[in-house]
Amino acid sequence: MVKRSNEPFWWALFGAGGVVAALCLPALLFMTGVAFPLEWLAAPDYESLYGLFENPLVRLAILAIVSLSAFHWAHRFRFTLYDGLHIKHLNAPVALFCYGSAIAFTGFAALSLYTF
Amino acid sequence: MTYGRYQKYHPWLYEPRFPILWWIKKWAYIRFILREMTSLAVVFYAVVLLLYVNAVSDGPEAFAAFTAWLKSPLSISLHAVAFFFLVFHSITWFNLAPKAMVIHIGAKKVSGSVILAMNYLTWVVVTVGLFWLLTF
Numbered sequence: 001m002v003k004r005s006n007e008p009f010w011w012a013l014f015g016a017g018g019v020v021a022a023l024c025l026p027a028l029l030f031m032t033g034v035a036f037p038l039e040w041l042a043a044p045d046y047e048s049l050y051g052l053f054e055n056p057l058v059r060l061a062i063l064a065i066v067s068l069s070a071f072h073w074a075h076r077f078r079f080t081l082y083d084g085l086h087i088k089h090l091n092a093p094v095a096l097f098c099y100g101s102a103i104a105f106t107g108f109a110a111l112s113l114y115t116f
Numbered sequence: 117m118t119y120g121r122y123q124k125y126h127p128w129l130y131e132p133r134f135p136i137l138w139w140i141k142k143w144a145y146i147r148f149i150l151r152e153m154t155s156l157a158v159v160f161y162a163v164v165l166l167l168y169v170n171a172v173s174d175g176p177e178a179f180a181a182f183t184a185w186l187k188s189p190l191s192i193s194l195h196a197v198a199f200f201f202l203v204f205h206s207i208t209w210f211n212l213a214p215k216a217m218v219i220h221i222g223a224k225k226v227s228g229s230v231i232l233a234m235n236y237l238t239w240v241v242v243t244v245g246l247f248w249l250l251t252f
Contacts, residue, residue, distance in 0.1 A: 019209070021158045021205060022205055022210060022213070023238060023243075025158060025161050025162075026199065026202045026243070027242070027243040027247060028250075029195060030203055031251070033161070034199060035190070036183075036186070037183070037186045037195075037210060039246065041165070044250055049172050050172055053173070059169070062169055070159055070162050072158055073158050073162070077156070080152040080153065084152050086138070105162075112173070115173075
């Protein structure tokens with residue numbers, strides 16, 4: 001019997017994360033990490049951010065963004081080490097580390113966003 | 117790859133190890149590795165975004181402390197580098213999409229350039245939407 005591969009599952013998460021990251025992250029990083037700190041743009045004040053994040057739909061969207069981004073990293077970085085840098089002898093521990101980190105991060109994100 | 121428990125011959129021991137910097141000699145290879153490395157920028161910002169929301173959740177003092185860190189030269193440099201990697205990710209991702217997905221409308225195949233244009237249009241709309249959301 002052929003052992004069923006779980007690669008398509010990780011690939012689907014990688015793909016979804018790639019789309020979400022490509023669409024959302026440049027704008028978000030540019031604002032929170034560059035334009036607001038350097039005062040190129042007026043940063044939102046604390047109350048309006050709190051109001052924004054109080055919305056469960058916004059927090060759900062943030063969970064999707066950060067979690068799928070983490071799974072995107074996990075899959076791509078695993079193959080960067082494997083195919084890109086040819087670190088093939090550590091395949092199993094690398095996969096465990098990458099997917100394990102993404103799962104743990106998702107759990108932490110879900111918990112902290114749920115208890116906002 | 118499985119080998120017998122008592123097998124003396126382990127082929128992987130004799131495979132030549134690839135030099136880890138094999139890609140440094142040619143721009144096309146460097147670009148490949150840079151594209152692969154964009155995932156580090158993606159996960160970096162995923163962590164920062166979650167910390168950002170958590171700082172707001174923890175109260176005004178925690179948020180002020182986090183904002184102060186975001187203004188530090190270290191943070192600005194990290195974000196500036198990560199920004200270029202993220203844009204590189206977006207461009208390479210959208211450019212590859214027409215090769216990865218085939219869309220049909222009725223019996224007709226949607227051409228690659230249409231998919232490409234739709235991708236970039238969606239990127240612009242999402243970007244404008246996020247700016248509108250955060251700068252009010």
